[in-house]
């Protein structure tokens with residue numbers, strides 16, 4: 001009991017910091033046209049490679065400086081957040097729904113359903129994920145929806161494996177047998193008894209996967225395979241920043257920090273949520 | 283009188299052909315407590331699971347019939363069997379922690395079955411559950427109903443499960459070592475509660491245990507199981523007074539505390555024990571090939 005109370009208090013700041021950053025970044029992305037100080041696409045050669053606000057030569061209104069075409073970095077990051085979050089939510093949710101459903105079925109029903117699903121997962125996992133993603137996008141064509149589809153197609157196995165194992169151990173519990181004796185149907189038991197017990201893991205994985213989706217999208221942008229090159233994305237900003245690292249380090253460093261903070265926040269937020277969700281840990 | 287549970291020549295095997303039940307016959311009369319004793323691995327739990335229709339996939343029934351209140355389970359389709367078992371039987375399990383769903387509140391778990399499976403109204407189920415919680419001497423039902431299983435002590439959880447088992451007025455309850463996972467002091471209280479509710483509700487119980495002391499306290503009849511075979515059955519008092527099978531005698535001899543009231547039994551020495559072991563082995567050898 002005491003242990004639970006201590007860990008709960010310990011989780012507080014983690015949940016608040018991670019959640020705070022995500023809310024801030026999400027709100028900025030949603031209200032980008034209102035929040036962004038400049039037009040993210042406006043080029044001005046008079047303003048190229050302005051440094052961030054605390055360095056000599058900074059211009060007011062260009063807080064994090066500008067890139068080699070004179071575009072405002074902060075505004076580009078804020079607008080880039082839109083694509084990052086759309087991909088994060090859409091891809092992670094799709095992967096989660098597909099993977100969790102199959103994992104639950106495989107773990108709870110076992111038998112041939114499990115054999116088929118597990119075999120497919122094994123085959124899937126044999127592909128290196130980033131290569132798989134690049135291949136898929138090359139086949140599906142670039143664009144927002146194919147990036148989302150590619151991530152979902154690749155990463156559902158992550159959910160499937162974990163949820164299968166958890167559903168399997170839950171299915172062996174006496175309460176499942178008791179429900180069976182009481183006369184509940186198999187599908188009812190799976191949804192009403194087993195699902196709530198694997199839900200904390202689903203939530204944690206979902207949040208983690210959102211972070212992963214952000215990274216994958218950035219990688220795809222970085223290799224120029226994501227969305228059209230006009231719209232700023234974190235990956236494309238990083239790719240450009242890499243080219244001017246010696247003249248303007250901030251164009252590389254700020255998007256990297258944004259990316260890392262966001263990915264870390266997603267995974268920490270997921271862990272904290274899991275602990276909150278789980279009645280035993282709570 | 284028609285037995286509440288009638289098991290006739292039930293045999294079950296594992297995939298490798300090894301037998302787990304050897305032509306088990308056993309009847310429980312309405313309102314009677316029948317103890318099922320035997321050492322670990324004797325197949326006590328298997329018999330309970332067979333009755334309740336939850337045998338592991340690897341265990342296959344190869345012969346025999348099971349009748350619940352005269353209805354042959356083998357003659358019913360899967361759905362009808364589930365309905366019959368759900369309505370007329372219940373289980374008091376061994377481990378009260380894993381037998382409750384960790385992520386659902388006690389109240390919801392207890393009423394859910396009455397409402398969803400048996401079609402009771404919400405109020406009726408709620409009233410019924412509170413009445414049963416009172417019967418198992420839970421003093422603060424409000425708190426218990428709102429709790430998650432891990433928030434209750436082992437004894438409290440087992441009380442909840444006993445209340446849940448009796449809630450729908452089953453005709454037969456299978457109690458599989460319902461006290462072994464509990465503290466010794468709590469064991470006695472729980473045993474007394476089960477006996478009390480059993481009398482009040484007139485429910486038949488198949489009581490699985492490996493503790494002859496418990497057998498003496500709670501049951502009217504006993505079946506002694508060894509390696510999946512019923513080696514002796516008798517009225518409880520008779521079994522202790524005049525055990526017929528050497529294995530039964532060995533069991534009783536191994537439980538000295540409870541041999542005291544039965545003056546006919548003397549402390550057993552090594553040679554007697556060795557002789558008994560040989561006798562058991564011989565008996566085992568005799569019935570293994572032919573039967574079942």
Ligand SMILES: Nc1ncnc2c1ncn2[C@@H]1O[C@H](COP(=O)(O)OP(=O)(O)OP(=O)(O)O)[C@@H](O)[C@H]1O
Pocket residue numbers: 296302320321322323324325326327328329338340341492
């Ligand atoms: N899931 C299973 N699959 C295959 N065999 C099993 C399984 N569970 C138990 N057995 C075997 O069936 C036999 C009977 O086991 P059972 O659990 O009924 O014994 P028990 O009398 O209840 O013992 P205990 O007092 O330890 O609970 C044992 O030999 C055991 O190894």
Ligand SMILES: [Mg+2]
Pocket residue numbers: 326327328458
């Ligand atoms: Mg057992």
